[in-house]
Amino acid sequence: MARDASDDLSSLEARIGHRFQDRSLLRRALTHVSAASARTDSYERLEFLGDRVLGLGVAHMLIGAFGQESEGLLSRRLAALVRKETCAEVARHWEVGPFIRLGEGEAQSGGRDKDAILGDICEAIIGAVFLDAGPEAAERLVRAAFGNRMASPGRDLQDAKTTLQEWAQGRRLPAPTYRLSSREGPDHAPFFDVAVEVEGFPAVQGTGASKRAAEQAAAQAFIAREGINRNKGGAA
Numbered sequence: 071m072a073r074d075a076s077d078d079l080s081s082l083e084a085r086i087g088h089r090f091q092d093r094s095l096l097r098r099a100l101t102h103v104s105a106a107s108a109r110t111d112s113y114e115r116l117e118f119l120g121d122r123v124l125g126l127g128v129a130h131m132l133i134g135a136f137g138q139e140s141e142g143l144l145s146r147r148l149a150a151l152v153r154k155e156t157c158a159e160v161a162r163h164w165e166v167g168p169f170i171r172l173g174e175g176e177a178q179s180g181g182r183d184k185d186a187i188l189g190d191i192c193e194a195i196i197g198a199v200f201l202d203a204g205p206e207a208a209e210r211l212v213r214a215a216f217g218n219r220m221a222s223p224g225r226d227l228q229d230a231k232t233t234l235q236e237w238a239q240g241r242r243l244p245a246p247t248y249r250l251s252s253r254e255g256p257d258h259a260p261f262f263d264v265a266v267e268v269e270g271f272p273a274v275q276g277t278g279a280s281k282r283a284a285e286q287a288a289a290q291a292f293i294a295r296e297g298i299n300r301n302k303g304g305a306a
Contacts, residue, residue: 085164086195087214090202099194100166102187104173113194120197123205124152127196127212131220151216153229154189160215161188164195186280230289234266237298243269246292248285251275264288271296 079096083089090096099116106112128151132144139147150156161167167182170191181187192215200208234246251263264284265273274295276288292298 079169082164082166082169086199086211088199088203088207088211090198092202095198095202096195097171099198100169100191101171102173102176102181104176104181105171113191116194116197116201117190118197119200120193120195121152123200123208124157124193124196124212124216127209128152128216128220130209131213131217135220147220149229149232151220154185155229156216156219157189157192158185159219161192161195163215164192166191166195184279185283230286230293233298234268234289234292237293237296238268246289248288249273250281250284266292268292 079090079093083096095116098111099113101112103109103112103114125148128148129144132147132151136144136147166188170182170187172181172187176187196208196211199211231246238244238246246266246268249265249267251265253260253262255261261277261279262281262284263275263277264281264287265275266285266288267273271292274288274292276284276286276291278284278287
């Protein structure tokens with residue numbers, strides 16, 4: 071298990087940009103269910119709240135920055151900014167890894183660098199700030215953490231699976247199907263191999279530490295092979 075995060079939470083608060091009045095909220099935001107005495111002591115409830123706070127904050131930010139864009143493109147921008155991979159980027163920027171409280175098995179399997187856990191903790195911290203200091207403080211945090219990512223010219227506007235599905239729909243093809251080819255490794259560190267199939271095209275394989283990650287990897291491999299443009303709704 072990681073060292074007691076209460077030892078130097080001030081350094082993490084400085085990187086987050088918020089000093090907590092109630093540090094127990096931050097400690098809970100950093101506690102994975104594998105290290106919690108009860109599920110309510112983990113970050114799950116804060117992550118649930120933070121997910122909604124993040125979506126509202128990013129939507130507000132996008133309306134101000136891209137006031138002339140269509141709802142469809144704004145929705146793509148929103149999805150790109152709030153997805154787990156982007157939240158994990160923010161958590162890595164905050165350097166939360168050493169402060170995460172994990173059970174022994176999750177720690178040994180590299181939990182401090184898993185996108186799924188880091189993304190959840192990013193959202194949990196946003197939820198913790200909301201409870202600690204209110205919606206304005208939470209929105210300031212969202213703007214500080216996600217504003218530069220919103221403006222990144224090379225950022226994909228949607229995830230690979232969504233792009234591939236829209237590409238198939240645009241060609242009047244059935245939706246892509248994902249098939250689990252194999253699952254290897256121990257329960258605490260599984261490894262998945264998934265194939266994606268689109269009618270009329272050879273299947274493509276993808277691998278990852280979860281089925282979701284493997285499916286995204288397979289979709290991305292298909293996109294790369296076919297030269298699909300991810301930032302234009304799947305247009306080739």
